[in-house]
Amino acid sequence: MRIKFLILFVLSAFCASSQELKAVVSINSAQVTNVNPQIFKNLEKQIFDFLNNTKFSDKVVKQNEKVNCSFFFIVNKFEANNFEVTLQVNSTRPVFNSTFTTPILNINDKDVSFKYIEFENLIYDQNSFTSNLVSVLSFYANIVLASDADTFSDKGGTEYLESALNISNVAQSSGFSGWVQTGKKTTRYNLISDLMSNTFDAYRETLYQYHINGLDKMADDLKTGKLEIINSIETLLKLHKVRPNSLLARTFFDAKTDEIVNIFTGGPMLDVSKVKDNLATISPLNSSKWNKIR
Known part of the structure; x- marks a missing residue:
């Protein structure tokens, strides 16, 4: 034993x-x-x-x-x-x-x-x-x-x-x-x-908000999860205003672009006009994909 x-x-x-x-x-x-x-x-x-x-x-x-x-x-x-x-x-x-x-x-x-x-x-x-x-x-x-x-x-x-x-x-x-x-x-x-660099803290904050407050809550409350993802994109917008076309913003969208499009192309329906504008501002190279969001 x-x-x-x-x-x-x-x-x-x-x-x-x-x-x-x-x-x-x-x-x-x-x-x-x-x-x-x-x-x-x-x-x-x-x-x-x-x-x-x-x-x-x-x-x-x-x-x-x-x-x-x-x-x-x-x-x-x-x-x-x-x-x-x-x-x-x-x-x-x-x-x-x-x-x-x-x-x-x-x-x-x-x-x-x-x-x-x-x-x-x-x-x-x-x-x-x-x-x-x-x-x-x-x-x-x-x-x-x-x-x-x-x-x-x-x-x-x-x-x-x-x-x-x-x-x-x-x-x-x-x-x-x-x-x-x-x-x-x-x-x-x-x-x-x-x-x-503290200048780019918004990138790391976005990673946390997007996943913990957004994706991880979508199984229980899809609408709330989507709204939190919208908020996380607004956090990333703060970085863009300080450092346009930054390496970290591109790093984020290299991983997340298709996922974000998929998240906002299904229900429940939300007003996505603002998030589309924010996405196009931060990552204009992906504008053709952002246009798929309805």
Whole structure:
């Protein structure tokens, strides 16, 4: 009996302290020819193991609390163990009292390069630079976790953002692109700088309002949930007035545009004229989709 109790205790402790991510990893190497495809398969497995077996914080995470995400790599160039890739990072979370999941992140990083030698160890250490592959994976893993946490509590992801900032700062002297300030808007440097800036607090507030006060209440009260989502868009409008066409506003709509259209194209009927105007003001590039809202 005592042995059974000890076994159950150990198993429960293991489950309670499990890693935070439930990641899917895919590598598309169709553009690269005359290369043994096994290297890409091995890389895919090592990235999968790294993301799913690494603890990025000291938080206790249950199995059902892991964050669903995907890391999709397109290999644009490969030569002498040097990779140039496009990385697509997506994450979702469940909607309360429903069978639906909602997209949180949809980030496309076209400026990722790294050197990879088959079977080299990928070890997480936010305080040192071991390889650009590890730094990029660790950076986005923390961004995924921060964004997810921000949807459950007001600025709940700050701890993860601080880790991402530290990773970015350490990587700046590596010489790899994406870590330093340039004329480009969509860099890892700009992403974490904006997320940590008080100027862009409205983005993180919107994540919280949109999900906790909006989506998570729609199962019980559809109309109230929709009204709260309208309020969250007004919060994002405050950011637009201070920083038009900001990276974070685009980051929000890269994930949410289609969902917002779907939410407001069904009942119950609301006056959507104001929210359509707000959406068109913040994200004019999606005007054709906003016009579908009736």
